[in-house]
Amino acid sequence: MLFYYFDNHISLLPNHGYAPTVVVNAIGPICALAYAVTATMAVWEMGRLKEGRVWDSPIVRTRLRVAINAGVPILLVSGLMLALPAALAFVQTGVRPTVSSLVLLGQQLLICVAYIAIGYGVGFWTPRLISAPILGGLVYYFVAFSVAGYSYAWRHLVGYFFEPLMFGELPTRNALLAPLVLIGAVAVASTLIWISPRHLMLRCCVAAGIAVAGVPAAYSMVQSWGASTPVVTGAAPVVCTGKSPEVCMPEISAAKLDFVHTQAVSVARELKVAGISETPRLITDRLSDGRHQRSSTDAVWRAQLTAGVTRGDVRYQIALSSLHFPCAGPDQVIVHTASLWVATTAGEGPAYEKLLDRWAARADSNAAAVAEIKKQAREARAESRDKQQAWYEKLLADACEEAP
Structure with a gap:
């Protein structure tokens, strides 16, 4: 809430009643923090499960089921961090949300899900007191400082709305998918490492293959792009x-x-x-x-x-x-x-x-x-x-x- 009001000038940029512009202006400044908080909480939660020896107990539920249940509160927090500024912006501007604007918000929530999985993987193998703040800081730097890097590809792969959308514009399909491919591949690889106590070597090999395939696949989608996010125009009714x-x-x-x-x-x-x-x-x-x-x-x-x-x-x-x-x-x-x-x-x-x-x-x-x-x-x-x-x-x- 405070973050939204500190960046209130962003949410009030001209939008001409265009809902996707309202969403991007509202959640753009906070998405890096939301991702970092999500990853930090996931590391901490996995560490708590380890310390409680949940994985060693003869439970009926699978590790995945336990992890999903534990991840719901984390997703609610990150979802609130993203949805609340968007809702406030809609109320403040008097603009109604549209399907296309909710798609943009949905992409951010999917990235948060991926960071939960990544945080679980880090928390499973490392002490949470050390790895939780380190991963949170790295995620924040990875996202928030992407626009300061020499590589344009970096800024397109982190899921960060670093520039406002103008009226009638929407990010292209690949602009929305590229961050999901990169972060999703890392998330799936991270999950495979802890998802089961059996066949660790096989799962590590599969995880490495997914990560190795996912990173260049995502990069190939954005390598020819310039400084700005590619958009389609004429999307407004x-x-x-x-x-x-x-x-x-x-x-x-x-x-x-x-x-x-x-x-x-x-x-x-x-x-x-x-x-x-x-x-x-x-x-x-x-x-x-x-x-x-x-x-x-x-x-x-x-x-x-x-x-x-x-x-x-x-x-x-x-x-x-x-x-x-x-x-x-x-x-x-x-x-x-x-x-x-x-x-x-x-x-x-x-x-x-x-x-x-x-x-x-x-x-x-x-x-x-x-x-x-x-x-x-x-x-x-x-x-x-x-x-x-x-x-x-x-x-x-x-x-x-x-x-x-």
């Missing part, structure tokens, strides 16, 4: 309406969908009359794209619809979404020129000029460039429709030819 164009927005902002559709139809009609582009099949909200923003195409325009509704400039956002270049890095001065002309055509020129004025205020060289941008756009608007269209098409081509 959306609502769509209309045709030619169809407009889609996330459920959280769908109350304004009819208004946005009306504005989208108006902007698309004005741009079509100006000869800029044909009416797109779909206009969708960039919010669902997460951190991996995609460019618009002729058929699909990607606009900041939710942000536009909030700021009152949704027409401006739709107009700019129609602009896309045939290369990845177009010349920025030409981009601004084309954007100003498109925005002016849609009746949103003053909004883009304010953006240019802020850019011009940063440096004298910017001010000169902005003056030229405004001049070219103004002169183009004075020409006939056909000349404007030809000028615009040449501008798009020049943007890629003059790109650095």
Whole structure:
């Protein structure tokens, strides 16, 4: 509870009503501590069973059954450490949990189960007074300091949500499975060593084989990943309406969908009359794209619809979404020129000029460039429709030819 409130700024990061973001923001800071506490308690509990000579007594229940019964309170504690911050975050933000958000929490609980098994294995063969704090410290270091290591693979294999999820994002299946493969393999190997008093050498060989196979298998899943956790986008539910164009927005902002559709139809009609582009099949909200923003195409325009509704400039956002270049890095001065002309055509020129004025205020060289941008756009608007269209098409081509 105290840990949650000390890290309250994490739980209140922007979530846009997206439940997986709420869960990750809440449990990310505490999962390393939860794993360490789980492993420490498991070592201590196994040591207690050994000191009580439970394994030497003629009991009817198997060692596994005894260990499971003893591990239930440990799992309840670790589960509470993870579930309570998530529950508090849901209450505090007013967001309802979803299946995808509970899957993220479930993965953390499975890792806790694995650490119980690892702690049992360590506690079975070592004195608990020594091994319990040592294992707890090692687990905490293994998880919490993974982001400080030189190897990106390390941070992806420990089951640590070290960065927030953006709206519409979810970790990929392999991102969730990789920590379970690594820690699960070690847990199974650890369990085989103490699970039965018979065939110790055979069980040790099998355990070694599982561990040796599990570690490279997990590493092979993450070795090509970069610094960030791989995610899939578009996971948030959306609502769509209309045709030619169809407009889609996330459920959280769908109350304004009819208004946005009306504005989208108006902007698309004005741009079509100006000869800029044909009416797109779909206009969708960039919010669902997460951190991996995609460019618009002729058929699909990607606009900041939710942000536009909030700021009152949704027409401006739709107009700019129609602009896309045939290369990845177009010349920025030409981009601004084309954007100003498109925005002016849609009746949103003053909004883009304010953006240019802020850019011009940063440096004298910017001010000169902005003056030229405004001049070219103004002169183009004075020409006939056909000349404007030809000028615009040449501008798009020049943007890629003059790109650095």
